[in-house]
Amino acid sequence: MNRYFREISVTIALGLVLLAMAVLAPGFFQPQPLLSLVTREAPTLVVACGMVLVIISRQIDISVGSQFSVCSICAGLLAARGWPLMLVVPASVAVGALLGAGNGLLVAGLGLPSIVVTLATMVILRQGLNLVQQGAFVNLPDNVQWFGLSQAVGQWTLVAAALVLLVAFGLAMRRIAAGRWVYAVGADAEAARLAGIRPQLVTFLVFVLMGILAGLAATMNIVQSPQVQPMAGAGLELKVIAAVVVGGVAISGGGGNVWGAFAGLLLLACVSPALTHLHIEAYWEKAIQGAIILLAVVADGLRPRKN
Amino acid sequence: MKSPALPLCIVLGLLAAGLAPVHAADAKLVITMMPKAKGNAYFISCKAGADKAAKELGVELLFDGPTDSNAAKQNEIVENWITLGVDVITVAAENKEGISTALRKAQKQGIKVLTYDADALADARSFFVNQATPQGIAYGLLDEAARLMGGEGEFAIITATLTAGNQREWLKYMDTYLPQKYPKMKLVAVRPSDDLKDKAQSEATALMSANPNLKLLMAICTPGTPGAAEAVKQAGKTGKVNVIGLGLPNENKRYVHEGVTESVMLWNTEDLGYLTVYAAAALAKDELKAGATSFKAGKLGAFEIKGDNILLGKPYIFNRANIDRFDF
Amino acid sequence: MNQNSPSAGWKSVVLRYETLLLAVLVVEWFFFYHYGTTVNRKGVVVGFGTLDRQFDILRHSCEIGLLALALTPVILTAGIDLSVGSLLGLCAIIFGKLWREGGLELPLAAVLTLLAGALAGGLNAGLITRLRLPPLIVTLGTYSLFRGLAEALTHGAVTYTDFPAEFLFFGQERWLGLPTQAWLFLLAAIAVWVLVHRTTFGRSFRAIGFSPEGARYAGLPVGHRTGLVYVLAGLIAALAALIYTARLGQAKADAGTGYELFAITAVVLGGTSIFGGRGSVSGTLLGVAAIAVLKNGLACLPVVIRMNAAEEMSGMFTGALLLLALAGSILPNILSTLRLRPQAG
Numbered sequence: 001m002n003r004y005f006r007e008i009s010v011t012i013a014l015g016l017v018l019l020a021m022a023v024l025a026p027g028f029f030q031p032q033p034l035l036s037l038v039t040r041e042a043p044t045l046v047v048a049c050g051m052v053l054v055i056i057s058r059q060i061d062i063s064v065g066s067q068f069s070v071c072s073i074c075a076g077l078l079a080a081r082g083w084p085l086m087l088v089v090p091a092s093v094a095v096g097a098l099l100g101a102g103n104g105l106l107v108a109g110l111g112l113p114s115i116v117v118t119l120a121t122m123v124i125l126r127q128g129l130n131l132v133q134q135g136a137f138v139n140l141p142d143n144v145q146w147f148g149l150s151q152a153v154g155q156w157t158l159v160a161a162a163l164v165l166l167v168a169f170g171l172a173m174r175r176i177a178a179g180r181w182v183y184a185v186g187a188d189a190e191a192a193r194l195a196g197i198r199p200q201l202v203t204f205l206v207f208v209l210m211g212i213l214a215g216l217a218a219t220m221n222i223v224q225s226p227q228v229q230p231m232a233g234a235g236l237e238l239k240v241i242a243a244v245v246v247g248g249v250a251i252s253g254g255g256g257n258v259w260g261a262f263a264g265l266l267l268l269a270c271v272s273p274a275l276t277h278l279h280i281e282a283y284w285e286k287a288i289q290g291a292i293i294l295l296a297v298v299a300d301g302l303r304p305r306k307n
Numbered sequence: 308m309k310s311p312a313l314p315l316c317i318v319l320g321l322l323a324a325g326l327a328p329v330h331a332a333d334a335k336l337v338i339t340m341m342p343k344a345k346g347n348a349y350f351i352s353c354k355a356g357a358d359k360a361a362k363e364l365g366v367e368l369l370f371d372g373p374t375d376s377n378a379a380k381q382n383e384i385v386e387n388w389i390t391l392g393v394d395v396i397t398v399a400a401e402n403k404e405g406i407s408t409a410l411r412k413a414q415k416q417g418i419k420v421l422t423y424d425a426d427a428l429a430d431a432r433s434f435f436v437n438q439a440t441p442q443g444i445a446y447g448l449l450d451e452a453a454r455l456m457g458g459e460g461e462f463a464i465i466t467a468t469l470t471a472g473n474q475r476e477w478l479k480y481m482d483t484y485l486p487q488k489y490p491k492m493k494l495v496a497v498r499p500s501d502d503l504k505d506k507a508q509s510e511a512t513a514l515m516s517a518n519p520n521l522k523l524l525m526a527i528c529t530p531g532t533p534g535a536a537e538a539v540k541q542a543g544k545t546g547k548v549n550v551i552g553l554g555l556p557n558e559n560k561r562y563v564h565e566g567v568t569e570s571v572m573l574w575n576t577e578d579l580g581y582l583t584v585y586a587a588a589a590l591a592k593d594e595l596k597a598g599a600t601s602f603k604a605g606k607l608g609a610f611e612i613k614g615d616n617i618l619l620g621k622p623y624i625f626n627r628a629n630i631d632r633f634d635f
Numbered sequence: 636m637n638q639n640s641p642s643a644g645w646k647s648v649v650l651r652y653e654t655l656l657l658a659v660l661v662v663e664w665f666f667f668y669h670y671g672t673t674v675n676r677k678g679v680v681v682g683f684g685t686l687d688r689q690f691d692i693l694r695h696s697c698e699i700g701l702l703a704l705a706l707t708p709v710i711l712t713a714g715i716d717l718s719v720g721s722l723l724g725l726c727a728i729i730f731g732k733l734w735r736e737g738g739l740e741l742p743l744a745a746v747l748t749l750l751a752g753a754l755a756g757g758l759n760a761g762l763i764t765r766l767r768l769p770p771l772i773v774t775l776g777t778y779s780l781f782r783g784l785a786e787a788l789t790h791g792a793v794t795y796t797d798f799p800a801e802f803l804f805f806g807q808e809r810w811l812g813l814p815t816q817a818w819l820f821l822l823a824a825i826a827v828w829v830l831v832h833r834t835t836f837g838r839s840f841r842a843i844g845f846s847p848e849g850a851r852y853a854g855l856p857v858g859h860r861t862g863l864v865y866v867l868a869g870l871i872a873a874l875a876a877l878i879y880t881a882r883l884g885q886a887k888a889d890a891g892t893g894y895e896l897f898a899i900t901a902v903v904l905g906g907t908s909i910f911g912g913r914g915s916v917s918g919t920l921l922g923v924a925a926i927a928v929l930k931n932g933l934a935c936l937p938v939v940i941r942m943n944a945a946e947e948m949s950g951m952f953t954g955a956l957l958l959l960a961l962a963g964s965i966l967p968n969i970l971s972t973l974r975l976r977p978q979a980g
Contacts, residue, residue: 025517033516036541040509060771111968112961113909115715119900120954120961127950130374135346137504137558151541221505225537226561229504229530230346242775251769273513282498283469283791287783293776294762301766334676345946370943377892379883380946383695387934387945390688391673392681404796405883408807469791470889478792499791 006248007260009299013292014267017274025277039155039224041269042162043068043217044240045262049169050213051240052261056173057206058186058253059107059114064214064240066125067099068233071218073129076138076228085147085223093215099125100211101204108204122237133230145226158220165213169258182206187254242289243268246296268292336366337393338587340580341384343401343425343473344376344502348555349529349576350399352635353424356580363605364588369393376471376502378402385409389416395587397436399424402472407431419590423583425473429615433590433597436583437616438574441473445480447572447622448551449489452523455549455569459491460522463514465507465535465552467528469499474527495521500531507534508541515542526552532571536562556625556633563630570626577635578607579619586617652906652964656921659956660928667932683935690814694806694882696927697816698723698875698891700920702898703905704827705871707919708864710902711831713844713911714770716865718759719872719898721781723891726752726876728785731795731886741802749873755781756869760862770865778895785888795886806881816878823871828916830867840864844911900953901926904960926953 021028028034047064054061075092079085103121107114146154173179181202184192189199222228247264249256271289275282340357342350354370361368369388373380378401386409388396396413400406400422410420410431420427423436439447452462464481466474478497485492495518500507507530515521515538524539526532532552536559539548545567554571562568585604589595595602602617603609611618625633671683682688702719709716729751733744755777762773805815831837839860842850851857880886905922907914929952934945942948 027516027519030516032542033512036512036538037509040505040512106958106961110962111965112958116903116909116957116961119896119903120957122954123896123900123950124954127374127947127954130346131944131947131951133346134351135344135348135374136351137348139557225504225508225533227504227533227558231503231530232505234503235501238775238778242779245769245772245775251771272509273517276496276498276510276513277517279496279517281790282496283783283786283789285499285783286779287787290776290778290780290783293779294773297768297772297776298762298766301762301768337676345943369940371940371945374946378885378887378889379879382883383691384934384945386691386695387688387931390681390683390685390691391935391940392675392677392679394676402794402883402885402887404794405885405887408803408884468889469786470887475792 006296006300007257007263010247010260010263010267010296013296014263014270017267017270021270021274021277025274028274028277035155035159037269037273039158041265042158043220044236044243044269045162045265046165046213046217046220047236048240048243048261048265049165049258050210051244052169052249052256052258053173053182053206054114054210055241055244055249055251056186056253056256057182057203058189059203059206060241060251061103061114061118061207061210062237062241063099063103063118063122063125064210065233065236065238066122066129067096067211067214068218068221068236069230070099070125070129071096071215072222072228072232073133073138073230075215075219075222076140079140079144079222080138082141085144085219089216089219092219093212096211096213096215096218097208098211100208100214103211104204104207107207108200114207126234129230135230137230138228140222140226140228142226144223147223154223158223161220166258166262173257178202183254185253239268240265242293246293248300264296267296336364336395336588336591337369337391338366338395338584338591339369339371339388339393339397340423340583340587341381341396341398342370342372343381343399345370345372345374347502347529348558349553349573352555352576353580353583355635356577356582357584358580359577360581360584360588360605364584366584366588368584372399373401376401376467378405378472381406382409385413389413389418393418394591395419395421397421397423397583397587398427398432400427400472401425403427419587421583421587421590423579433615434586434595434612435616436579436586436619438576438579438619439622441476442480444553444572444622445477446484447624448477448525448527448553449481449484451551451570451572451624452525453489453492455551456492456522458489461493461495461518461520462523462525463495463518463521464497465500465510465514465524465526465528465531466497467500467502467531471528477527500526500528500534502528502530504530504534504537507531508538511535511538512542515539515544515548521548523549523551526550526554528552529554529558532568533558533562536567540565540567555635556630557635559625560630563625563627566627570624571630572622572624574619574622581605581607582610582617582619653915653918653921655963656904656906656918656925656960660921660925663925663928663932667928667935670937671932671935673937683932688931688935690809692927692931693817694814695931696923697814697820698879698882699894699897699901699927700820700923701823701871701875701878702891702894703901703919703923704823704916705868705875706898706902707827707905707907707914707916708831708837708840709770709868710899710907710909711840711844711911711914712861712864713847714763714861714864715774715899715909716759716770716868717774717895718755718777718781719868719875720891720894720896721778721785722752722755722869722872723876723879723894724888725755725781725785725788726873727880727886727890728788728795728888730877730880731793732788734798735795741799745877748877749870752873752876753866753870756866756872757862759869760865763865764858764862782888782892785890789888791888793887795880796884798880798884803881803884806878806883816882819874819878823874824916824920827867827871831916836860836863841912841914844908844913846912897926900957904957906960906964925956929953929956 243265247260532554901922905918930949
């Protein structure tokens, strides 16, 4: 019980919000709009899975929003040139992997603090993209949206893909040795090294994986509409980090899982549409978001500790 | 320990080698133009017009601004231009009062100041190139909404950020005009999109499901209009919920043809940039003085001047009939 | 990382890092002085090399400089405060509201604003020390909360303006030859420097940053001292809010958006370790100066001006500078490992 305290408390909080919505504004639960909103969060979930790994390994990556934007625009430009999606997706993933590898080399290879490294790469990538793209939208060919399929199929495919990834990560983190290595490195890198794990390699691969997921998420985003905006992904890092820590992933490394992050993401993603349904003025939104983050962590802080 | 110095010196050295020493000895007029946000498609098309005018006039055009709407950064850029000793500064002000301090400083140094798109305080600039008064935009959008809604029913607005200057002003005019002119129309919500198309789409989706009787979505920032249209299309409410808003033709053509978006309003942004540069050059050469009643801008011909406002003319409404004629 | 080096050697490394940063700053300055100064059409010297520009740089860096000062003790204790930019916005609004709607005299409103800042800092402090929550998460929450309150208080719409000239004097005029706010900044810098480097309080910040457990065993009131740095950060953020309001002549809910990242960058560039324990106020000041000169200098380079890319370039170069500084700071470690390796093998 105590082990999953945070995951359970966040899930309860989410349940309470949904229950409140069911009573106060049942219109919240119409299937089609809900599916659209969930589809919009699918790429965020994919990025959040990566962030869970990064934070468990006691690192952080605040450049994910910029990585996402760069991958989106690269994918968009390639698709606009007539590349088939079969090639665009791997290309975007490759770009993401490259960006992640850059972070990984600096963090794992040189032992630099990840928060500062990714702060630097966040700014460099974002401003570089501004310089090249000057904010212009990229118009995509017709067959890109929903993979050229119908909207419903496209939406379900994206949601299913995100959920499959979530489950895969959830299982892999527990059942596969590589997953446990990440926990080991985050909990105590030295102990992990003595146990025969190569902490630097694990950290490097975690960053590469983060980049791959950012690239994948970018393509999951561009197939949702006929245009790409270079600003897509601005502020994504804070949204994802907030969701992950609200979901109980310990910022000091070594603890937490993707399920908690999933609940945290749903909870935070609920706020804005819920306020719209409750007809609460938009200027309360940020304050409420902040209060929810604080409440979630305060609940955790008040829990009795063994030590 | 000395490590950062060496690479840095190399980088700086390379930079130095790559820099041709530039002397502003070429006697070109230097005209600057500041958008509210550089990445905004609206201002990109403004720049296209401005570039054209600069070429025709043989002046040097500097186009710079914040990458996101930011009043403090605008001031810093203006102050930099002052020390660069440019001839004319033209600004689309993110915030009236905020920018005026810096603009007055420029005037004190003998630099001519023009505003376009969004005005500063009247004593901080010589002329305002007025693309449409805030009142005109607010009333125009509401009138178009009323026409489509038959003068009654619920509608919602998607704005940029809650603090964005222009949008605040339009909303202020709408607040007073709406109950007087269209008492049967109800504004159910104003939601921010942070100038992100994706966020506008999510907001529009929630708005439609929260307000089942919604007849119309009005987006008052350019990324918001395609975002709202995509949401309507995905909700299968094409024809039931109309979309109107500010926007560029190229970003909205698809939706206008599909019948999702009824009309997009915009003044001709290219002409706005063109006219602004012409007015700036005339101001610098003392050809444009206070009290003038008309002004001739190159190929575009004469424009009316009312007081200290140079009027670009009415905002343009793009719809299915005419949108394909425009490419910006 | 440095446990094995004796404390004297450690001290000299810090010293050398700062000297190095100073050298970079000087090189940077002369580079921009040389390439960023031109003579314009009317024969007037313009650009980076003018006194006006130098004063502008000072003026523009005061608020971010103050936030960086506020963050230095925080980061020394191995903490972080992401909420300072949002708090700047909230304090600006509180100040405007007290004065305009509360009808208070400006000095009184200013004092209450400083108190409000300290109180908001106290909220961070309470959550971090009493509930033992990670600073990153707490301040991520208050980052959103403070900005949200600023928007809620004004509905995002109200802008407070028309401040009297006596108040604008602090942001727009000069006093004794320097921009007025530079004096306030100097005062704050001296105060923080004395606190961090000349009092036992300051030494305890570093002790806590190195090892909170060790500091606790050494008898330091760790919770109390850690709380103090966040309260101080709130107070300084409120001062920055006043100066921001005076410089722009307006108080609006979006004031200071994104400033926290610039401030953190300056502190880290100044040689303060993000893991705590190591760093100095003078380093932070040099970091602020290096970034400010880079940003303003690039905006004066003809090649950058023609590209219309001042902001993009300054962002990219600041990021690159940060990476270089980081790489530089670990070079001694790498060298010593290389030197050690043959012996170990």
